[in-house]
Amino acid sequence: MxxxxxxxxxxxxxxxxxxxxxxxxxxxxxxxxxxxxxxxxxxxxxxxxxxxxxxxxxxxxxxxxxxxxxxxxxxxxxxxxxxxxxxxxxxxxxxxxxxxxxxxxxxxxxxxxxxxxxxxxxxxxxxxxxxxxxxxxxxxxxxxxxxxxxxxxxxxxxxxxxxxxxxxxxxxxxxxxxxxxxxxxxxxxxxxxxxNRNYSLSFGAGFLIVLVGLTIFTIGLSLESNKIAKVNALNSFSSDSDLPNHIAISQNLKPNFFNEILLKKGIIYVPLHDIFRLGGFDSFGTKQFNERKTHNPFIAIAYLFCHDLDLSSDERINILKSNFDKRLETEEQLWSGEDLVTKSIKEDVKIYADARLAYTEITMQIASTKDSSLDKEAIYSFQLPEGSVATSLSLWVNGIERKGVLTTKEKAQAAYKQIVGVESRDPSLMQWKEGNKVVVRVFPINFKTPRTFKCGFTTPLQVEDNEMKYKSLSIKGPNISNAETISRIETVGNAKIKTTKDFELTKHYYINQSEGLDDWEAFVPLTKNTKSNSFAWKDKIYEIRDISKSVVPFKPSEIILDLNSSWTIKQIESFVNLNKKNVFVFLNGKKTAINKENLRAIELDFEDLQYSLLPLYKITPNSLIVTKCGSFSANFEELEDSDYLKKIKTETKQRNLKVINISSDINPFWQTAKEQKYVDYFQTSITDCLKLINQNQFILYKTEKNTVNIEPAHISITENLKTDSLKSKGPDHIYRMYAFGKVLEEQIKIQNETLANNQYVDLAKDANIVTPISSLIVLETDEDYKNNGIEKNVNTLGNASINNDGAVPEPHEWLLIIIGSTILFFYYRKSKQTI
Structure with missing residues (x-):
């Protein structure tokens, strides 16, 4: 050697x-x-x-x-x-x-x-x-x-x-x-x-390996393109024209390595025929896709042997959004976000076990790592657990924290575009997005001036058996993977917790330091005593109670199985074996009876369907829909201009449709249908679902005009007039959750009214919550708010805070605080004079 x-x-x-x-x-x-x-x-x-x-x-x-x-x-x-x-x-x-x-x-x-x-x-x-x-x-x-x-x-x-x-x-x-x-x-x-013959073999073997690898890759890509082309061709014969063509492809497209590459042709991966087309890289449609263009020789060659998808760039982007969770990449961006990196993340969680709520405060520092004369715009997407609401936003301007002001969605968006797009100055904007998402924008960021922003979210704890679960927020944004992250958990009432991530108990806080942002969960023993939690605001008090469920008689006129590839043959059989003659599926847009004879044939028809979009407006009134959701689907935004969505909005609610989801997941489509009350929705196991059908029953959560149900936490929040006997003992998050629930309940009414005349805009401002009709915005100066017609927070809850438990003192308590403070002041002055 x-x-x-x-x-x-x-x-x-x-x-x-x-x-x-x-x-x-x-x-x-x-x-x-x-x-x-x-x-x-x-x-x-x-x-x-x-x-x-x-x-x-x-x-x-x-x-x-x-x-x-x-x-x-x-x-x-x-x-x-x-x-x-x-x-x-x-x-x-x-x-x-x-x-x-x-x-x-x-x-x-x-x-x-x-x-x-x-x-x-x-x-x-x-x-x-x-x-x-x-x-x-x-x-x-x-x-x-x-x-x-x-x-x-x-x-x-x-x-x-x-x-x-x-x-x-x-x-x-x-x-x-x-x-x-x-x-x-x-x-x-x-x-x-x-x-030398051996030299020929050596060189030839190396050259051949690449050719074989390229051939295998090209065949795989070509087979996938043929599959998509076949779905596209079959869909051209469909009598159901309410859904856009690309949605049918999306439904039948199982996300994988090959079809993502095909969908990104000309959007991310540059094909050979586009290399020398002037301006060809940015003129691919009306929708933008914020990802760097790449010239990959392997992919560029393979494209030459694949069928063209016959889909516009906008249609392919919509499929990427629904099937590959690429919605953040399609957000409108006024300035480039390249060269940005998330340097640090502070994840601060406060768990109110008695109220079955949590408040999460995320503080992020962003920097531009390239010394450029151009300012950058950062966009972050926060995927929130079901029922969560954004309740605070801050941006540091010249070293001083400026808190967000809540206003209508339209005013906030107009102000942001004016100041960022025209004036190029400091704002930050927080917007609600369909599917429990919140998007935060920060501008400007450059090499010499990193930025810090903070946002807060109120989250219901999810009840599972005899414990409550807190789930960390999923965040997408500029280069998060290498950020220095510190996570802290505090429990009000010193409840014991278990976590799926290693936290160390230090001075009553659970602390973890890591790199990047991991998904983790915390489990807290279930609190039975929720009635002691209430929050007083103005002349009302908001009380937490156990949610009320009622078993109501319901004999469905039809049972519709909302089949997709996640259903097993045994699950389908369990409904067919009910021996009911009114069990149907929707096959190619047409209602078809399912029975023991055609069960396996129908199951094969759905084996490649990744998600369904039932024509709810065609279903017989008083029907029961049994669905098994996956985690992805098209949402109302992607369906916005379709006849399908127009009919959903105008012809569904009056049909009194009931939905039982036998999966613990809920996709964006059913999430919106549930929130906007197009259907009565209940989630349970397949065993309990079959039992309800056999007993001709359905479970409804009781709803009253002054009550909001927080289903994940199994609680409701009730609004009552304030009395002397009721004390405010809970966090202000109780009121924020109530207001958010009310805005979502009335969203259909809101859409038919002007925002100026809508009472729920004032409710959102009062509780300082980001909703479909309201956004939080931070501007550089008070003059900016005036110039854009935005009134600063007056007599509202304002931004939530990790250091504030939220209990607002009673009038007589304020008096005691003032008297106590005055006595301490005079005592301090007297002591100072004596010295």
Whole structure:
């Protein structure tokens, strides 16, 4: 082993003593370091090295021109420097690509493949007297030679331009590099392969492996495109024209690696026919997709052998939103969000076990890691547990925390667009989105000025058996994975908790420090005594009570099985075995009876259906729908312009439809249908569902005008007139949850009224909650609020806070506080005078 290593070191030492090797090593090392640094700042967000790369380009040009002249003049003496020449040519190509993105953004494997090609050349381009076995370098060379061949073919259309541009400091020469290297290297390889059969096998094996891999990948992508094309063709014969065409494809598309690549064609992954189309990268539709465009040679070649999806960019983006949870990427962005990183996250949770509620406060620091003259806009998406509501927003402006002001959705959005899009100054905006999502925007952020914002969310604890569960928030935003994160849990009443993440008990707080943001859960013993929790606000008091359920007689006119691929054959059989003649499914938009004879055939028809969208407006009144939800579907927003949604909104509510979900999940479609009261919804197990059907019963949560049900926590909040006997002993989150429930209940009415005349806008302002009709906004100055017609919070709860339990003192308590404070003040002054 030592002898072998010594021999290798001697060979390297002898090689470095050859003419020109030392200076070539220095130039190659220097250029490589500059290229890696520049690519790192572009991909990993550190610093802008563009100006230094210009220096690298100049050095490489001088070096390349000089070395080329020497090799042409004295080939025998300088042939061993050919690998250095090829290496520096490609470094120059990649450096130039940073300024003139002919290749666009390349995946990192392309750089490694090119490097492997260049390094293997050092073993191949040796003088003839240095004979030794080069089978392994030739195998690596065969693997990586494919990328050189791709570059050469790819750049054929710009060869005439490159010849013309050689006059411009010689930069156009780099457009000819792959073709020149292809010719030189092919001649060299042929010479080696003709002398040794093993060399031919080594090089051929490497080259063949890439071709086989590309073929397998292309076949997989092509099969998936054929499948989508087939669904598209079959859908053209459908008599149900209420749903858009792309929704039918979305329903039958199981998310996987291949179909995501197909849907991103021309949106993220640049196809070959779009490479030289001027402006082709950003003109793909009315919807924007905030993700960096990538030129992946493997994918670009495979696209050539795949069916076109015959879907517009907007339709494909809608499918990405519903099937791949890409809704944040499609948010309207007024300024670029590239080069932003989340530096730190503070996750502060306060659990009110007696009230079965929690308050989560998230503080984030964002920075731009590229020194650019342009300001950046950060967008974050918070996926909230069911029933949760956003209750606070703050932005630090010039080192001072400015709290959010609640106003109508329209005013907040208009103010944000005016100040960000036109005036380019400080705002932050928090908006409600369908499907329990909240989006927060922060502007401006630049390299010299990182920003800090804070937002808070009130969440019901989910009751499961004899314990309550808190689920952490799912957050998407700029580069969260490397953020320094500290999580803290506090329990009011010192309830014992268990967590799925390691927390250490320190001074009555549970603390965890980590990197990134993990999903975790906390479990607290179920509190039975909820009646002692109430919150007084103005002349009303809001009390927590156990939720009231009632079993009502219900004999459905029909039973509709809302089938999809998540149903098992046994689950379907259990409903068919009820031996009822009114069990149906909707197959291709038509109601079809399901029985023992056709059960298996129908089950096959639904085995690829990822989610369904029942035509609720076609279902017989007083019917029961049994569904089994997955976690994704199209939502009302994606269906906004369809006849389907118009009919849902106008023809469904009066049908008195009941829905039982036998899954613990709920998708965006059923979530909205439930919240907006289009159906009566109940979630339970399949066993209890069958029992209810057999007994002709349905379970309803009792609803009253002054009561809001918080179903996940199994509580209700009731509004009553305040009396002296009732004390405010609970957090202000009780009132916030009540107000949120009321706004959601009345959302259909709200849509038919002008916001100016709607009482629920005032309710949202009073409780300081973000809803479908209200948003929180932070502006730089008080004058900005006046200029945009936004009234600051007056006589409202204002922003929630982790340090405030929310109990507002009674009038006589305020008097005692004032008297006590006055006594302490005079006592302090007297003591100071005595001293």
């Amino acid at each position: 030592n002898t072998t290593m010594k021999n290798k070191l001697d060979l390297f030492k002898n090689y470095t003593q050859k003419t020109g090797v030392t200076i070539s090593l220095a130039v190659a090392t220097f250029s490589t370091i500059l290229l890696i640094s520049s690519l790192s700042c572009k991909k990993m967000f550190f610093y802008n090295f563009d100006s230094i790369v210009i220096i690298s380009l100049v050095i490489e040009f001088i070096y390349g021109a000089s070395l080329s002249f020497m090799i042409l003049r004295d080939k025998e003496r300088y042939i061993h420097l050919t690998p250095f020449l090829i290496l520096n040519w490609f470094i120059g190509c990649f450096c130039l690509n940073i300024f003139i993105p002919v290749f666009n953004d390349l995946p990192i494997w392309v750089y490694f493949a090119t490097l492997a090609f260049c390094l293997s050349n050092f073993f191949i381009y040796r003088n003839s007297e240095d004979e030794y076995n080069i089978s392994i370098p030739l195998f690596i060379n065969g693997l990586s030679f494919t990328i050189i061949l791709y570059f050469a073919i790819f750049l054929i259309p710009i060869i005439p331009v490159s010849f013309a541009a050689i006059l411009a400091l010689g930069m156009g020469f780099y457009g000819l590099v792959p073709a020149i290297v292809l010719i030189i290297h092919s001649l060299t390889i042929i010479r080696h392969l003709s002398h």
